[in-house]
Amino acid sequence: MAALDLWVREVHRNQIAFAARATGCLWSGKSEYQTLDVVDTEAFGRVLLLDGLFMTTEKDEFIYHEMIAHTPLFTHPDPRRVLVIGGGDGGTAREAAKHPSVERVDLVEIDRLVVEKSRELLPSIACGLDHPKTSVHCEDGIQWVKTRPSAYDVVIIDSTDPIGPAVGLFSEAFYADCSRALTDGGVLAAQSESPFFNREEVRSIHRNLRAVFPRVHAYTAAIPTYPGGFWSFALASKGPDPLKGPAPERLAVFGDSLKYYNSEVHRAAFALPNYISRLLSE
């Protein structure tokens, strides 16, 4: 008798697909913003999908979360107050809270269901939601940043793709509000899509950030469960130079707790293949 042949599959732009063999569906439902599924897989452990797209997995989430959090946090010389917009799974907050200088992480996730189901089904990631430094606010990040001038040293935009509920998180107007929500010398990081498959989105994000911030850089990380396995981030700074990399004494505190990020990886992430630097200078 044949066993159940269950796969979870993400189809990207109707052209490429990525799939993982599944051992079961733990939850499927719908919030007012999106569909949400948690599927168990052999290759990646539990996978969180929003609107059918792989958002995070137990086995490779460390790459995305370490790189979206530590790159801006080690760029800022003394980050105390951190805002995470999106990131309802808790992974980015978990990493931010590890920094001894960080006193408070405000996590503003519009979709309460992401927070609830992450707490229930992805505890190794969602532990960041319940860290003593973290305050979770199930509100609209676009509104949140409008009324908090100079409130944060670091803003991290841990959004879904620029479709549906997240589209406003990629606009120049939103980036300008983020800039006002940052202190002088503040730093912003944002996930900025696939440099291979989402060329127009990457270009647009950088164009919008450059209209607001004096320095904007792209950096990359290799994330197996995102389309093409290669992801870009944008780092926008009101002062600090992201290319310097982390202060050794601050990184030393982390011991061997990080699985991807290190001093060399921080700097290397900003070394862009020619096809990406050309895209950004077009």
Added chain:
Amino acid sequence: MAALDLWVREVHRNQIAFAARATGCLWSGKSEYQTLDVVDTEAFGRVLLLDGLFMTTEKDEFIYHEMIAHTPLFTHPDPRRVLVIGGGDGGTAREAAKHPSVERVDLVEIDRLVVEKSRELLPSIACGLDHPKTSVHCEDGIQWVKTRPSAYDVVIIDSTDPIGPAVGLFSEAFYADCSRALTDGGVLAAQSESPFFNREEVRSIHRNLRAVFPRVHAYTAAIPTYPGGFWSFALASKGPDPLKGPAPERLAVFGDSLKYYNSEVHRAAFALPNYISRLLSE
């Protein structure tokens, strides 16, 4: 009426799958070594598959070929004679031949069908096979290196995965023969599988190379059509330091002809995420 829904799919270890929408099958057949297919896709142009696995595609081949060729060639101070083992599609030879110092590229591909079908169906890659500097030999690379002491400045192992015809290309005995085929100060590069999915293979390749060469480094590149989108290479050197990167005056000759490789990318490729450096030091 629904249109044909044609996809070409690679299943990796029965756990993950990658697929691309196809517009047609250009050729399918079998040599004495492996099956060979060429499929046309929307996302990647023409794709060459061996034993059902994506080997190279028109749209992303530049990443693999530039990184497997230029990293060792710019590490060697004056590469004149180059050996490519495998690489029957011609892309690695194409890149090697671009170096003004290179006088001769011997390409030793065991499977004549790969050479024939690449010439016929992948001309933008296979042009390397017909470059005046290139000599194509449809022979066994394992035997080839046994009888050519000190014949090459650079050896590039552009093999398939360590199963089937390529398994001998990952052994310590073969690496020792490659070392003897290299001149003093010679440099070897080899594709070395996925650092995320093929952990045991990556470890074994490095163990075997370290038994033969005084310095061995891993480096990486982001290749969308390989499992996980992230690939590792091994660089073994009898002298030159690969971490130094290319001499600026030699790289300048290439103008803007390269689409991935540059001086910063060369050095950044050796900056390993913690999970890879830990794997290699186990």
